[in-house]
Amino acid sequence: QVQLVESGGGLVQAGGSLRLSCAASGSIFRANVMGWYRQAPGKQRELVAQMDSGGMTNYADSVKGRFAISRDNAKNTVYLQMNSLKPEDTAVYYCRLVILITASEYWGQGTQVTVSS
DSSP states (O other), rough: EEEEEEOOOEETTTOOOEEEEEEEEOOOOSSSEEEEEEEESSOOEEEEEETTTTTTEEEEEGGGTTEEEETTTTTEEEEEEOOOOOOGGGEEEEEEETTTTTTTTEOOOOHHHHHHH
């Protein structure tokens, strides 16, 4: 059974920074994609950033230059460094893991990020 445990959300003023972490446990295969999505009230869940096990990344245009995704494959952990935060970044942030060999998808429980103006 795969589990994702997120941490690092909170309340920050505009212009501030937060770092999210997501640790995966269980049957994690080496070939996978880990990433972050977010969902604001009344909006659809959207991709923020993702990185595959080879290091290739993909970012939403709205966060390019402000957010950075990284991962520690030895720890099965993905991080999201969020800088220059804006009120529109306020959302619940979810960690997602896709295991390519089985086409399985897993989600974390979500962590709230609130940016005050």
